[in-house]
Amino acid sequence: MNDVLLPLSIRNSKVxxxxxxxxxxxxxxxxxxxxxxxxxxxxxxKQHHFAHHSSEECSDALETALHLLAKQxxxxxxxxxxxxxxxxxxxxxxxxxxxxxxxxxxxxGLYQLDNPLxxxxxxxVVADVFATHKGHELLIEVSVTHFVxxxxxxxxxxxxxxxxxxxx
Numbered sequence: 001m002n003d004v005l006l007p008l009s010i011r012n013s014k015v016x017x018x019x020x021x022x023x024x025x026x027x028x029x030x031x032x033x034x035x036x037x038x039x040x041x042x043x044x045x046k047q048h049h050f051a052h053h054s055s056e057e058c059s060d061a062l063e064t065a066l067h068l069l070a071k072q073x074x075x076x077x078x079x080x081x082x083x084x085x086x087x088x089x090x091x092x093x094x095x096x097x098x099x100x101x102x103x104x105x106x107x108x109g110l111y112q113l114d115n116p117l118x119x120x121x122x123x124x125v126v127a128d129v130f131a132t133h134k135g136h137e138l139l140i141e142v143s144v145t146h147f148v149x150x151x152x153x154x155x156x157x158x159x160x161x162x163x164x165x166x167x168x
Contacts, residue, residue, distance in 0.1 A: 005049035006057075008065035009038050015069040018048040025053060032065045033058035063144045067128075070142045071118045074129045078116055080140070084108040113138070 007018045009029035018040055021027035027040035029050060036055050042048040074080060085106040092098050113131035120130035129140040
């Protein structure tokens with residue numbers, strides 16, 4: 001992702017788009033990775049983007065900005081769209097006849113999140129977004145290019161969890 005121009009930055013602890021800020025240093029924006037000052041380049045005909053004011057570009061800035069934006073959207077919108085989720089079990093009896101049972105776990109649709117919080121520590125796990133839905137706790141892990149490792153997955157296995165994947 002490091003060859004893509006950066007269209008997102010941080011201002012006042014929120015992710016902002018290049019077209020929503022003043023040009024130059026007046027934008028008051030910072031890099032989502034290093035915190036360094038960014039210059040908004042949003043005048044003229046070239047692709048609008050942010051650039052570091054006095055240092056080299058951070059290679060993971062776009063990925064980090066997308067990750068932060070996804071969390072911001074979940075927290076501010078207080079909802080998430082979920083696809084259909086079914087559980088399926090199959091077995092064979094002694095004579096080899098196969099039995100399959102399927103149960104709908106989640107219907108596809110938009111689900112309301114109650115009190116969504118980002119970066120909430122639950123025991124040994126820090127959830128990207130923690131919320132409740134109808135009284136049930138839910139951990140949401142946002143993935144852009146780096147996904148949940150086995151250690152975190154194991155620690156979070158006692159709570160209902162979702163992985164929300166975003167692609168640039």
